[in-house]
Amino acid sequence: METLTGPVMFLPIDNIDTDRIIPARFLITTKIKGLGRHFFNDWTHGSNASENAKILVAGHNFGCGSSREHAVWALADYGIEAVVSTKFADIFHANALRNRLVPVVIQPEDHERLVAALEADPASIVTIDYGALRLTCGSIDLPFTAAISEIGTEESETPGGEELEILLGQSRLIDDHEAARKARVNTLGGR
Amino acid sequence: MSQAGKTLFDTIWNDHRVNDAPAPDGGPDTLYIDLHLIHEVTSPQAFSILRDRGMKLRHPNQTMATMDHSTPSTPPRPDGTYVIENPDAEIQLTALESNCSEFGVPLYPLGHENQGIVHVTAPELGLVQPGMTIVCGDSHTSTHGAFGALAFGIGTSQVAHVFATQCLLAKRPKTFEIRIDGALQPGVSAKDVILSVISQIGTEAGTGHVFEYTGSAIRAMSMEERMTVTNMSIEGGATAGLIQPDEVTFDYLQGRDFAPQGPDFDEAVADWRSRFQPADGVYDRCVSFNADEMEPMITYGTNPGMGMPVRDTVPDPADLENKSDRLSFQRALDYMRVEPGKPLLGHPVDVVFVGSCTNSRLSDLRDAAGLMDGRKVNDGVRMLVVPGSRKVKAAAELEGLDQIFLRAGAEWREPGCSMCLAMNGDKIEPGQLSVSTSNRNFEGRQGKRGRTVLASPLTAAACAVTGVITDVREMM
Ligand code: SF4
Numbered sequence: 001m002e003t004l005t006g007p008v009m010f011l012p013i014d015n016i017d018t019d020r021i022i023p024a025r026f027l028i029t030t031k032i033k034g035l036g037r038h039f040f041n042d043w044t045h046g047s048n049a050s051e052n053a054k055i056l057v058a059g060h061n062f063g064c065g066s067s068r069e070h071a072v073w074a075l076a077d078y079g080i081e082a083v084v085s086t087k088f089a090d091i092f093h094a095n096a097l098r099n100r101l102v103p104v105v106i107q108p109e110d111h112e113r114l115v116a117a118l119e120a121d122p123a124s125i126v127t128i129d130y131g132a133l134r135l136t137c138g139s140i141d142l143p144f145t146a147a148i149s150e151i152g153t154e155e156s157e158t159p160g161g162e163e164l165e166i167l168l169g170q171s172r173l174i175d176d177h178e179a180a181r182k183a184r185v186n187t188l189g190g191r
Numbered sequence: 192m193s194q195a196g197k198t199l200f201d202t203i204w205n206d207h208r209v210n211d212a213p214a215p216d217g218g219p220d221t222l223y224i225d226l227h228l229i230h231e232v233t234s235p236q237a238f239s240i241l242r243d244r245g246m247k248l249r250h251p252n253q254t255m256a257t258m259d260h261s262t263p264s265t266p267p268r269p270d271g272t273y274v275i276e277n278p279d280a281e282i283q284l285t286a287l288e289s290n291c292s293e294f295g296v297p298l299y300p301l302g303h304e305n306q307g308i309v310h311v312t313a314p315e316l317g318l319v320q321p322g323m324t325i326v327c328g329d330s331h332t333s334t335h336g337a338f339g340a341l342a343f344g345i346g347t348s349q350v351a352h353v354f355a356t357q358c359l360l361a362k363r364p365k366t367f368e369i370r371i372d373g374a375l376q377p378g379v380s381a382k383d384v385i386l387s388v389i390s391q392i393g394t395e396a397g398t399g400h401v402f403e404y405t406g407s408a409i410r411a412m413s414m415e416e417r418m419t420v421t422n423m424s425i426e427g428g429a430t431a432g433l434i435q436p437d438e439v440t441f442d443y444l445q446g447r448d449f450a451p452q453g454p455d456f457d458e459a460v461a462d463w464r465s466r467f468q469p470a471d472g473v474y475d476r477c478v479s480f481n482a483d484e485m486e487p488m489i490t491y492g493t494n495p496g497m498g499m500p501v502r503d504t505v506p507d508p509a510d511l512e513n514k515s516d517r518l519s520f521q522r523a524l525d526y527m528r529v530e531p532g533k534p535l536l537g538h539p540v541d542v543v544f545v546g547s548c549t550n551s552r553l554s555d556l557r558d559a560a561g562l563m564d565g566r567k568v569n570d571g572v573r574m575l576v577v578p579g580s581r582k583v584k585a586a587a588e589l590e591g592l593d594q595i596f597l598r599a600g601a602e603w604r605e606p607g608c609s610m611c612l613a614m615n616g617d618k619i620e621p622g623q624l625s626v627s628t629s630n631r632n633f634e635g636r637q638g639k640r641g642r643t644v645l646a647s648p649l650t651a652a653a654c655a656v657t658g659v660i661t662d663v664r665e666m667m
Pocket residue numbers: 259260308309310329331547548549607608611612629630
């Protein structure tokens with residue numbers, strides 16, 4: 001993961017929630033793949049998404065609402081690799097990292113400049129340099145933060161697979177913790 | 192353990208941290224999970240992860256499954272089976288059944304006496320107890336914080352982590368005290384309190400934080416009212432919201448199916464009392480509110496922070512400083528077809544929905560029925576009343592609440608999420624305006640191009656009777 005460059009999907013709307021990203025009626029699935037075709041299904045205002053956009057530039061506070069990881073799966077399945085906003089809702093942020101979708105956080109005043117540039121020319125090319133932590137678009141060159149270190153290094157077929165390995169590696173600690181607290185845990189067993 | 196310098200959150204977090212010392216550099220701790228709640232929508236892919244890796248579920252008996260999101264709210268056939276119109280929903284429900292039997296998870300399926308919205312069912316069974324950690328692949332897991340349990344929503348890959356290890360990796364959030372003192376005026380309910388708070392702090396204020404609700408107004412609330420408040424913590428951006436457990440909590444738990452029984456219960460209460468005394472810790476942030484000044488609330492926009500007292504006028508986007516804020520705000524008003532500077536009172540209503548994990552408990556139904564008694568649903572309004580669980584439904588029927596609703600011309604339906612997220616076929620039509628006791632007024636949440644106004648059960652019932660947005664205080 002070094003740089004990502006190309007035209008963007010430009011949706012400068014604040015508070016885009018996970019219901020907007022994928023409406024609930026498409027959650028009637030038992031699979032991970034294939035959600036991309038429902039992505040922003042009910043978007044009434046038409047986005048000027050370029051067919052092969054890998055970067056989504058959104059308004060403030062992206063991904064609020066439902067915890068559905070399906071929202072991340074839909075974005076990823078559609079081909080989006082990074083989302084640019086000023087703030088991400090907690091659960092979306094964590095879900096995104098687990099699926100190698102990068103939440104790119106920029107400052108509000110930088111966001112305003114980027115939005116203005118994209119409004120002037122929605123076909124502008126945006127480059128995200130993960131090494132230098134800089135985002136460029138024409139003459140604009142701005143810093144960003146992204147929790148890149150939390151993104152796994154291995155391409156894992158299982159979302160969150162690396163975290164699962166870490167947890168499985170702690171099984172002794174978990175056994176000890178459980179043994180110490182057993183008396184207090186109430187279970188559904190036996191009733 | 193001494194409580195000095197700790198908040199309720201600190202006590203619970205430290206008690207469940209598996210790693211001895213806090214993770215360095217703000218990294219994630221390993222957090223032990225006492226209770227895992229699951230439903231049909233966010234679990235199938237997690238079961239697949241276990242199956243693909245040939246793993247077992249570590250503690251099936253600390254897991255509870257029910258069916259709520261895609262279940263029909265229409266009555267069963269005479270033979271007790273249900274009509275599920277969407278074949279994909281049927282696949283999802285069947286998948287939950289076979290997954291639960293394969294992995295040994297207790298399931299309350301459609302028609303079972305314990306079935307219902309997961310956040311209504313788990314507390315009423317006594318499964319939710321002070322000091323626990325509780326997760327669910329559902330953002331309204333925050334509801335359970337009303338009992339002084341640390342409860343939050345997780346993504347589906349984390350559902351798999353908890354299945355496999357009964358733990359998850361989590362970064363320690365900050366704490367945010369929401370203090371509400373004073374007394375609520377007649378016609379103002381717990382839903383108005385939380386809508387009022389969110390309208391003032393905004394939908395992102397709680398990001399990275401856990402709320403703790405304190406103050407005399409919270410202490411005066413019943414458990415059901417407290418659940419309405421903590422339920423919407425996520426609408427304020429916080430993944431969890433806590434309330435200090437007290438006598439109200441203990442009284443609620445006594446005698447419930449999964450609560451400790453007899454002498455065990457007394458012992459548990461003594462333990463809870465000693466471990467969860469009022470905190471003397473410091474919160475990272477605090478905001479205070481005065482309950483005396485709160486009024487019945489409605490939302491006018493497309494996120495739960497866009498709310499106002501029912502008699503107010505819709506704010507003007509021109510007053511916003513930032514251009515992108517102005518555009519987003521205007522776009523929301525356009526979608527809702529409301530005008531800045533004008534009141535919403537008197538605005539026509541097409542549908543009224545009383546239900547959801549925010550407001551579908553017995554006290555909510557009593558509120559709505561109390562107002563509907565002897566009145567009629569206005570011509571041209573469709574009113575759906577969907578109890579949160581089969582137990583709530585039975586209790587309401589025992590009191591005759593169903594008859595009050597039916598006499599008024601409302602629909603009395605089977606328990607589940609129903610029109611809160613319009614996944615089971617219950618939905619509003621494009622352009623229709625619904626007054627809903629649920630928690631999200633996002634675009635299309637209750638049906639494609641549908642418009643949602645969030646309100647309390649009292650306000651919703653008043654709007655059903657008059658057919659327009661109404662100040663319930665005028666009808667009391
Ligand atoms: S009632 Fe609504 S908010 Fe609550 S769990 Fe169901 S869909 Fe989610």
